[in-house]
Amino acid sequence: MARLAGRRLLFAAPILIVVTFGVFAIAAASPFDPVKAYAGTAALGADAETLARLRENLGVDKPFVARWWDWLTAALGGDLGQSSVMRQPVTQVIGERLVWSALLCAVAFVVAVLAGTVLGVLAARRPGSVLDRVVTSLAYVLEAAPVFWLSLLAIWLTALQWGLLPAGGLTDTASEQVTFGQVTRHIVLPAGILAVSQLPWFTLYVRQGVADALAEDPVRGARARGVSERTVLLGHALRSGLLPVLTLVGSRVPELITGALLVESVFSWPGIAAATVEAATAVDFPLLAALTTLATAAVLLGNLLADLLYGLFDPRVKFHDM
């Protein structure tokens, strides 16, 4: 298994390098000018000589392949450049914000998996029943609903109408310190919405898996032996129905990142996904390049996790075959 993980990581490295190359190629093809982005409004009044000197200092007069190579070698040494919108080194931006994004995604994911399992099992117990139809239709509606729209409606309902929860941010505006209680109160809405955006997919797959398992012979055998319905459902059907779904969890990282991008922006959550949107609005290329690479790495790690879980949970899969 360690060998498989090692080999997959080796395969992931070229993909990451190709993605960074693509990012630099897109930037080179675009009308984006790094000098103007770096100098900001000062570029409007600057004379041509200053701009040319700046151009040379930044190294942007070189072809993009050379710039990409410089960036890549510096990145391997831990230097991702300077973010123009945050006025900080990119590594520092990522270091400060990564933990909040990870916290949000982890909470949302756990909630989605738990709620999805419960709803999926309830729906699968009697396919075609009223409960099943309600759960399935709700799942389709939620899957089609834009995450940012759900977030806004949730803010309107819980923060404005009922005054239950804060509408955004990590802490109250008056507060100077980040305390556990404050973060807990502030994470409920964003994590809840992110969980709801991941929930439909999970519920529908669990429902399908459990319903299929309930129709198979082992379940019929268990029922014939007089095993209680509860044991049949949770011990037999859920176990075999949930495994294929759990292995798919790793491959849902792109959707999680997409959801986090929108949720963090709406709730002003100080994570890296919200930073991505800020970086894009201000065309902060060093930060955007680093975050795109980071997101790709997260997706590749998720895929690796999916493969490993698949091998761990399904005894028919042998690691040396993969």
Next chain:
Amino acid sequence: MTCEAPQGTVWRSYGTDRRSTRTVRVRVSAALVAVTVLAVLLVPPLVQLDQQAVDLQAKLLPPSWAHPFGTDDLGRDLLLRCVYGLRVSLLVGVAAALAATLIGTAVGAAAGALGGWAERGLMRLVDTLSSVPHLLLGIFIVAMFRPGVWPVVVSVALTHWLSTARIVRAEVLSLRARPFIDAAVSGGASRWRVAIRHLLPGVLPQAALAAVLMVPHAMWHESALSFLGLGLPTHLASLGNLIQGARGSLLAGQWWPTLFPGLLIIVPTLAIAGLAGAWRERINPRRRSELML
């Protein structure tokens, strides 16, 4: 629980009214798609109303008979704004979905028909691109090329052709193993003739289905980009722009400028998914209808 499930519907019920449920669903979906398309095509030329007509006397009115969706913070009728917004979103969505399907079909068909290192290279490219989250790549492209109609269409098209390419390649591979291709090749047909005359017609139904299912995805992406301020310019308000523009009113407690544009994203998405699901069952009845969206 019926195990055989010959019709393979999403609702695998105890078998009482399975057919009627499905028929109703298809009819409702068809009606909704028809209403959407008609509204988007006919309302702007037929109804001589200005969606930008500002009436500060009537600002932020809740839904009523005169204004079924209410009015926004400048007193503009939201129903009219939503129809125009849906028109923009749908046009951008259709354009992006068509472009994505063209790219995906070309790449998938090339990979399937050429084989060898070309196929491996193309599919590696698809794998690589699909490990970058779509919205993130779209945001990156739009940020670099400045927000506007074409950057949005291009960024949605460039991120969405991957699944089509995979579907088309798989379809071409399965067609290539059929006897009529062998017959064509041994009859002296050139590679091009086989590809255009025999393979392409075979993959078209799958590609068309993928294109139809792509439209809601493209709409969704366009509205997300517009909502983040990285999409269409505000004078060309799409549904995403409308929701973004309503944030101020929402914080002041008015829910209707936010609610209705969102509903207009959900309803066409579900209707198109319902129709496409029925279509998929028809062209491939044996494959169990899987989860779409």
